[in-house]
Amino acid sequence: MSEFDFEKPVAEMEKAIEKLKNINSDNKTDFNAQLADLEAKLIERKKEIYDNLTPWQTVQVARHQKRPVLFDYIKYIFTDFIELHGDRHFGDDHAMVGGFAKLGNEKVMLIGHSKGKNIEENIKRNFGQAKPEGYRKALRLMRLAEKFNVPVITFVDTQGAFPGLDAEERGQHEAIARNLTEMAKIKVPIITVVTGEGGSGGALGIAVADSVMMLSYAVYSVISPEGCAGILWRDASFSSNAAEALKITAKSLLELGVIDEIIHEPVGGAQTDPQQTAENIKEVVLKQLKKLSAYSATKLLNKRFEKFSAMGKFNR
């Protein structure tokens, strides 16, 4: 069933289809052709809507409550997951999860932001907003991956790094800065998939990767549209304008050279078919892994340096 305002045009069609289906079950004649026709039209109309989502509408899809989270993807495409805990300094951050896992036949280190799907899970996982110990755990696991010579795969889905008193006291800035610096030196391939919200430094803290991919309705931004509207428009109700101006969709980021590839997700968003979305991710990540594992460590690091050196547009 439709859940977004922008799906209203198809909501009526969906209702009509439901009605037809109910009649059909009582009286099994005549309706099949009509039903098939309507269903085809529905799919077409829905595709049209999703092909033309505004950036602000995309934000809503990316934040959908039922959108698959890290543990869904672990369930669908990873096997033999061995979760590893703790940053060895302060604690274990449940908003950042990591461990060894297998993707197909490939052994990898999987690290990602972990949102919950209900209020209890979200309280435990701080709504996927990691604290310094989360970023430090991530770095510890990347170094472990380097030692074990397995590639790192990170899944990004966070509103941002947690803006709290404790996070400041424990050096949220230093934790992220350290990751950005150290990730430039990790001598195994790093692959990032932005699956939902790529919230600023909190996202980048695990996303300095050789290949960065995004799901088609994910967003990745330097600041939330609400935050940007509050500062530059002095009014959060301009979030839609800010979302447009900031260029935060997968398509824009591909054009800007910030991501390498868009991973297709089903019309209606990943939550309508999490299994298929996960399979799509698996296919693309395995392809990237194959490409990257052909490089020597030196070549890998040089290419990573060149990739990030080339980011940005300016006048000479």
Next chain:
Amino acid sequence: MPWFIKTKTEREAQKEISDDIWEKCNKCKAHVFKQDYINNLNVCPKCGSHGKITAYERIGMTLDSGTFKELNETISPADPLGFIDGKGPYTAKVDQARKKTGLNEAVVTGTGKINEIAVVIAVMDFRFLGGSLGSATGEKILLASNYACEHKLPYIIFSASGGARMHEGILSLMQMAKTCAGIARLDEKQLPFISVLTDPTTGGVSASYAMVGDVNIAEPGALVGFAGRRVIEQTIKQKLPDSFQTSEFVLEHGFLDMVVHRKDLKNTLSGILSYYNR
């Protein structure tokens, strides 16, 4: 209203005259003689509060006289997103900042000597769009670290920035990774990197190069933090103390090596670098 149409009230005219002679301290609100304030390196002689200074003033008080050679001074902002906000286009803001400051970007980079020790230096200027980190800023900071790598020189960055430049969207976020990749190379070559955090150093700048110095130094009373105070207060639903996110707070929590008065910075920097034994 443009300044040339505006008729000055008597009060404004008086204020202008007094601005030439007096400087009002932002912290203690004391009025001090402007010349005393300047002679004291823009530090309030009454309360010791460190006021903002321009990039060239900083270079003047840090490097040995006549040793500064600027690098990449022509690099300037483009408008990669065609960004327009509630107050107009980004390009207009850039033009205004360039006119106001005479700078092409929020950072000035170059080489020079500190008490005869050769260094590469990058100095941010808060007057230029709040010292925000955009594509051109990031490029200059990276090119300076590349220069340091190539010539085997220590690198010093003076930060003064509210964070990433929103008007360049995701590309400004990427400057955090870009500049840190440069710092990583210095590290691999065992070259010293000293970060000096001045008021303010927050957001995307504190969460990138500013926090990963081999030695992190801040000026007294500088605002140093990751998230904005208002955002944190809204998140935790409590008021934060005045001392929150000051240099002294960050020192106490272990993320700075020292807090140093502006007048002592030059000798502190050369003192640290004098121990570099490669």
